[in-house]
Amino acid sequence: MTTTLETVMGTSGPGLELAAPRLTREQFLVLHRAMVRTRKLDERGMKLQRQGRIGFYVPSFGEEAAQIGSAAALDAADWISPSYRQPGTALWRGVKPVEMLDNCFGNAGDAAKGRQMPVHYTFRSRNFISIGSPIGTQIAHAAGVAMAMKIRGDGHVCLTYLGDGATSSNDFHTGLNFGGVFKAPCVFICINNQYAISLCVTGQTTSVSIADKAVAYGMPGRRVDGNDVLAVYSATKDAVDAARRGEGPTLLELFSFRMGPHSSSDDPSRYRPKAMEEEWAAKDPIQRFEKWLIANGHADAAALAAVHAAAEEEMSEAAKESETKPAPAKDSLFDDVFAERPAGLLKQRTALLAEGDAHAADMNAAFPL
Amino acid sequence: MTTTLETVMGTSGPGLELAAPRLTREQFLVLHRAMVRTRKLDERGMKLQRQGRIGFYVPSFGEEAAQIGSAAALDAADWISPSYRQPGTALWRGVKPVEMLDNCFGNAGDAAKGRQMPVHYTFRSRNFISIGSPIGTQIAHAAGVAMAMKIRGDGHVCLTYLGDGATSSNDFHTGLNFGGVFKAPCVFICINNQYAISLCVTGQTTSVSIADKAVAYGMPGRRVDGNDVLAVYSATKDAVDAARRGEGPTLLELFSFRMGPHSSSDDPSRYRPKAMEEEWAAKDPIQRFEKWLIANGHADAAALAAVHAAAEEEMSEAAKESETKPAPAKDSLFDDVFAERPAGLLKQRTALLAEGDAHAADMNAAFPL
Amino acid sequence: MSATNGTTNMTLLQALNLALHEEMERSKDVVVLGEDVGRNGGVFRTTDGLFAKFGAERVMDTPLAESGIIGTAVGMAMYGLKPVAEIQFSDFIFPAFDQIVSEMAKMRYRSGGEFTCPVVVRTPAGGGIRGGHYHSQSPEAYFCHTPGLQVVYPATPEDAKGLLKSAIRGADPVIFFEPKRIYRTVKGDVPNDPDFTVPIGKARVARAGKDVTIVSWGAMVHTSLEAAEKAARNGVDIEVIDLRTLVPLDEECILTSVRKTGRVVIASEATRTCGFASEISAIIAEEAIDCLEAPIVRVTGYDTPFPYTLEHVYMPGPARVLDAVQRVRAF
């Protein structure tokens, strides 16, 4: 039974000490910058939502180490099958903030053509699979992508992210089982932020840890301090390397905390103890990494502050740029249902285009969840 | 990791010895008789199918110990949520063979009114839930029944049966997870007969054992020699007692072998090594128990042979009785869709009754699977 | 909320919440389960206050698995409880589809009436909240096509309360769709009588008229009424039928109206192909074609996934309904 956390920077609870990964100072700072940019993007997203400029947002506050440490362990040719709470992994892959905010504004610049709610990204050129809302489905996709990689024999790996809530989904079971049976080059990362909207993970499952669930699929499971970017990087690197060597999948539990609300529609004070929020505020993964960087002589406070300021500026600029873009064209509604528009859809399109603009229905502005 | 089998009568592989349960001679013989009756019912069912008198049959050859040993550990007020391969548990509960064969003939005597394929029994008065074909669904039902038992506080237990194939189903995951989280008085019994139609269990999952999967749900898992009726009884009794005491569910793996075909439509020679069949023929649970009974002075060969003869006769009589019963009435089609027939169904019924009998469509006689 | 003359004015959401409170008080067999329904009171707050009043044993915050919510509800119902399961958005009902279609719907039939599972599945449906693909769909047709399920879809606070109470007291499984876009925007007087119920299977003439019949359900009833009011200003007298229950269907109510008006428009938010609007059309084309003076016109969502930015273009508003009215009148 796995209850201890693997850590580099040290945990407050029982911990298993890992050696710091052999990275250059430069590389440590790249990790740091990515975490800060993730935080700043989320802050911007929440602000845009609070100002009524976008309809909805899902922040990943507190999960920056889990996102960046893991994404950094992949090659660019590896695939990511994400859930909605890893914006940092897209940034890490080189997606520009404006591309992400175009999605949040649902404008014509959005790769998904404004068809999905905010934060449901798709970045084909970065091997970053389209995000859906249904919990858990991406896990089975990841197993399938990895099965295909194995069939093709091209040496790539697919990494998928899921929440603690998602461990209860059908596709968690089926994805891990298929991944195990077909020994697919897949890494399953559960970011256990301890909440699925209002449900604490203790009500989600009675297993001692999420990592323990790996036993059911005959694969290794590790429980890692998810707020320790270096531990996350090390553990993920091991899993990715093993998958690439043909040893099959690993389940990694990154133990963390959702520092913000579930989404811009959520109010955690209804269900989450204030004390817990305070306890975890003290474990903020960015602050923790910054202390480590300074303690290890990799940076000083001023340099780190400059990173924050630059990221802040970057996100602000991106938002300005996105906001000016127009909505997608009305008849884009009928594209991409199929590769080609069949007669029936063409008829519906013709009817729509024949209507006056006054036909648009009145809508509520805000998403209530 | 659980690889050893728990046993009373001794296994050929690595075994964990259990003490024989404290039962009277009488009780041992009742177990034996139930196992024999199960075998004879199955033989009759297969014969009726081969003779074209019923359309389909699913035998449980080789799984008699697993069925009877487990069912015997329940009280009559406990519930069973079965799959299609535990006819013996219904017999154990006092269901008459003719009631079961009425279902196989799909006649007017069938509790399910001839609406389901053979071996899909339903016995409300014996707390034996209606069997469906979809694999795994009964597992979630069992968790729900047990949750209700806990809410009502009436001290009953729900036991469910599932195959090794069913461990891959959505409802295995969800049923065990809910059972664990709500600490429901439930016992999950997987009869691992090593095959799901043509798929060997080694292709079903990479977990070391099925019992190991209990870890994922924070419940005890035990791996028991499923061909050892006394070991099955002991282990199930422990699990039932624990559930009744409010300690929550247990997952029991009963390791066994499907000695016959998957069903009357199946030909195992296409996928299963002959040697394996021979190996397991030597482990026949009835023969094994008979040796033990004789060795321990509980019975002699003649007495045991008499049990076989009586059971043979009993099943033959039951088949004769069932075969004479008429088909369900044509318009019974429209009953039990809802508690009352709505106008739409009444209209369809009227239309059907207005038709001549020549309207019946021609059908194939045999189920091809 | 203020009690006057035996009724209280309240929102549709409040009416649902009240029905749950009353029915849980009435019978301790009634239990509620679903994601975030307990401590959080539901993401829409429909189950607000239940957890505090009835406790964790009767108001269950479940793990994140719709298949488990329905699968265990089926078990509880077979055992004799009356589970009211919430599926947080009807878009997320699909992981539970097997349990609904293969088990819940068929249990009574396949067991010859020995086992029943009268689960009530409450689930918010429909667009209009800027929820994109997965928080906007109208999946009722899937369930109407599944024998053994009752399908209920109220449009007013009174019906919401009365139908939910009927569903909870009923003997059969019910898929109870809640028109989430009007949860808080539609208010109405709701009888205070705790035994007030609305029968399942009875439609309602929401507005009497003689020129054209509009058949609709859920939030589209209000869109249809708005269209009717506009048409009235041009002297066109529209009858609006609020189906309230899709299965079992009140065919007579529809056919009576169609026989009177001879012209019919069916208005639904759902995807067009194989939607429930098509069923209504087929029934009329089979039973009353001789009374028709025009084609049967469906106003529906498009055969595309539900969009985000263009939601207001996708959803049929009063103007689109009026175009259809125009079309059947011009014929």
Next chain:
Amino acid sequence: MSATNGTTNMTLLQALNLALHEEMERSKDVVVLGEDVGRNGGVFRTTDGLFAKFGAERVMDTPLAESGIIGTAVGMAMYGLKPVAEIQFSDFIFPAFDQIVSEMAKMRYRSGGEFTCPVVVRTPAGGGIRGGHYHSQSPEAYFCHTPGLQVVYPATPEDAKGLLKSAIRGADPVIFFEPKRIYRTVKGDVPNDPDFTVPIGKARVARAGKDVTIVSWGAMVHTSLEAAEKAARNGVDIEVIDLRTLVPLDEECILTSVRKTGRVVIASEATRTCGFASEISAIIAEEAIDCLEAPIVRVTGYDTPFPYTLEHVYMPGPARVLDAVQRVRAF
């Protein structure tokens, strides 16, 4: 099987098997997965010989989880393979319903065309094999109601081969229903040309006639043809349309026929309410009501679960179809 004049006479099952062999030979991206499809060659033997020829990596015996079969197929297809997934009986497709409806169907749309998942889901459907509730259903309407899926349902060996090949070569996800009751009983000449395909989206006039149109698909095409032959003996000339593809639908083929005959019967095995027969009816009632001289009559399965002993009573046979023809002619 003997090759004559560029065609070979074979069963529908053989035609499907041949299509799979040819397409797997043609492209190594084509992989097959499902329960018992490998070593066992499929419980109906549709995938016979593939495992021996193409090996375990391309012909995958999967664990018992339809959600996993479809979920991983979606992943494989996104990565660039062409998975042909088998669901052993279409009654068991429901555990995979979420992956089909929420993911497979919407992937292209929701990603703005960046990701596609052109999975082919082969699944035997329909009654007539004494399979009871769970080996007999005709669930096509659920998929027709789901934008983003092509729905194909061949009735002849030639179409089975040609349409399966089109599906495998196509760019979109396809739910490919196989009329299992006629797997072995219907034979026909099938072109030997390995590049012979039948286009998705084109219906076929299976029998030309002028008095009444029968619209049908799958095994019901043969029931309809049988009815037509009987009617011909009484001087009634029936046109039978075999839809072949339900989505995208060949509306023109149907409407052309209806405009000619003015009388239409739609024959389907599936549950009546919200079945695809209702959709056809609604389209005709909207587009061609002025050409109709009689009600549009649907001959369908009943609104009950599919039974076992009374299967022959439940399923519409030629006599029931002829009753409907009678009804539309008498009008």
